[in-house]
Amino acid sequence: MEKLISSFLCIGAGLAITLQLLVGSFLIGATVGSLLSILRYSNISRICTFLIDRAVSVIRGTPLILQLSLIYFSVPCVLGIRLSATSAGIIAFGVNSSAYIAEILRSGIESLAKGQFEAAQTLGIPKFYMWKDIIMPQVIADIFPALVNEIITLLKETALIATIGGADIMRRSQTLAAERYEYFVPLCIAGVYYYLLVALIEFVGKKIESKQLHVKG
Numbered sequence: 001m002e003k004l005i006s007s008f009l010c011i012g013a014g015l016a017i018t019l020q021l022l023v024g025s026f027l028i029g030a031t032v033g034s035l036l037s038i039l040r041y042s043n044i045s046r047i048c049t050f051l052i053d054r055a056v057s058v059i060r061g062t063p064l065i066l067q068l069s070l071i072y073f074s075v076p077c078v079l080g081i082r083l084s085a086t087s088a089g090i091i092a093f094g095v096n097s098s099a100y101i102a103e104i105l106r107s108g109i110e111s112l113a114k115g116q117f118e119a120a121q122t123l124g125i126p127k128f129y130m131w132k133d134i135i136m137p138q139v140i141a142d143i144f145p146a147l148v149n150e151i152i153t154l155l156k157e158t159a160l161i162a163t164i165g166g167a168d169i170m171r172r173s174q175t176l177a178a179e180r181y182e183y184f185v186p187l188c189i190a191g192v193y194y195y196l197l198v199a200l201i202e203f204v205g206k207k208i209e210s211k212q213l214h215v216k217g
Helices: 002-012 015-040 046-061 064-078 085-111 114-122 127-164 169-180 184-216
Strands: none
Touching: 002 169, 002 184, 015 046, 015 085, 015 127, 015 169, 015 184, 046 085, 064 085, 064 127, 085 127, 114 127, 127 169, 127 184, 169 184
């Protein structure tokens, strides 16, 4: 029993890194993804829209582990900037998530009636306030379940940080397993941590969603 508790504590020490990766990358993903979606529909230029579409396509069409490896191993060579495993992970996961969030937001924006955009223009509402106070609140409410799913997916993808030495939950379970020559229990403990985090995200998401439905009702 003491050995089991010790294993839980040892692997749980990586929880801070996992949460740091999740929160940091989601903030980047949500911010960049929102900007990309707004720029797509701001009619700045066809070239801008084309470049955004291609960037989103490339990010979604290449493996996340490839993007992580490029940022961690190539940036020091190209820019001369040394990134820690955690920093590289936050950037890579954030950029990857931004492409998926941009697509989620695109579907939400396209589901809105075009009359809302036309009415805002007719009333002379500045674009900043149109997006901030009219469009985005409705879109976020509509796509909220998809955003929760993206957060859950992002949480599980953070385990890839173990491939470049990040001391997250997954990495600590692998290290403990190698030290004890026993893989089953450490990996199961890592699975328990991930499952509990996913369950917590789902619980909070459903609570927020139920409040939104109550307000609408």
